[in-house]
Amino acid sequence: MRGMLFFLIVIGIFVGITFLVRYMARIANRKIWQSSLIDRLAFFYPYGVLLAIGLILASSSAGRRHLMMEVSTTLAFVLFVLSMALLLALPLTFIIYFLYRAVFAAQQKSKKQTKAFSVEKRATLKWMTGAVPLLFLGASARGFAGAFHQVRTPQIELPFKKLPRALIDFKILHLSDLHLGYYFNLDDLEQLVATLSGQTFDLVVITGDCADDIKQLPDALQLIDQIPATHRKFFSLGNHEYFRGLPQILKIIDRSPVELLRDRSVTLNHRGTLLRLTGIDDPVFMGRDISDFLQKAIQAGTANASPLPFNILLSHRPQALDFAPPFGIDLVLAGHTHGGQLGFNRRSLFENWNIHKYLWGPYQNGATQLYTSAGVGHWFPFRLGCPPEAPIIILKNDPDVNI
16 A cells, blocks of 8 residues: 555656646746747647556556557656756756846846847847756756666776785676666677677676566576686675565576575685675665664674685675675675766766765775676666676785775
8 A cells, every 4th residue: 555655656746747847947948938849749748748657557557568568668767857857957947047037127227238239148048048958858868878878897906905816806797787677688688798708707796686577587697607707606686686576586596507695605716715705685675774684684694604815795785885894894796776877987976965875886994895886777767977887896906005
């Protein structure tokens, strides 16, 4: 009941935003609305949102994913992004609009300015009130296109103070948040695997949210197993594994060549040097304090296991960094955040506003380092300055590193 109420509230807010945007944009851009085409498109725009939501509900009730579901979901997302772009543009648009009104009023009273100058200034400000929404819409279109960019494979070098010689240049392929079934599918994964086939990794790990269409999961794990690696592949759970049916997903993983680490550790021998790999469960909760869960999960995963020369933790949630140091963890690999899907200079734009922090990139807590992946896939088709990625983590030795 609560879930349905929450869903209805979200739909109400979504539709309300579209009506608000249409009304406010019309006030701020009267010149543009003189076009009958724009006026008609704007009139039907909120009803298009309702239609898209109705199609999603109708197709989801059929109990399977099909073309109507894909089309209606994409349409709803496009309209939502359009609404948010226009909404974000409104404050600046209104500033320019009121500036235009103020200049116009001042010019009406002043006799010192020529008529030509007055017309020129007014025309410029009128143009700007229309240009601002167009700029925001352009950025939104770029963000939508960015959601379908080829997955990047950046090489991330992480320095450690006393890294064993055998682990220098140890390469880890970090796969997270593939969300197979939305906008990243088996064909895309096959292309990614082909791109990586020319390299050899020491370790390949998956940190949760692998498939939203679990029918694709068996083939996906077989594809991932084809990636050349020294050691076997490992999987830790994310919240979407629970959303899509954990019992069935556990059976699929158990029958696959990929090994699940769920609050447990394994010891790997790499060229005579032992390293410990721990994977923890996911708390599933959204918007709640998960500190106690993460601490207990790490404790359970490392129970009866003494720290080895190097220790890696797989956690879907990057907040595990806060609790990893006392357990001798050297490196945490995480995902979940998608980098907020808005970034600049390889950092999330929400970096300083999000209480959960650690949104994208490398972080440090004492001697423990973290890399949070922006994710291979996503369930919301919008990425601006935060492209999909499958980072390659390379361990380096640096006696002078400040950790």
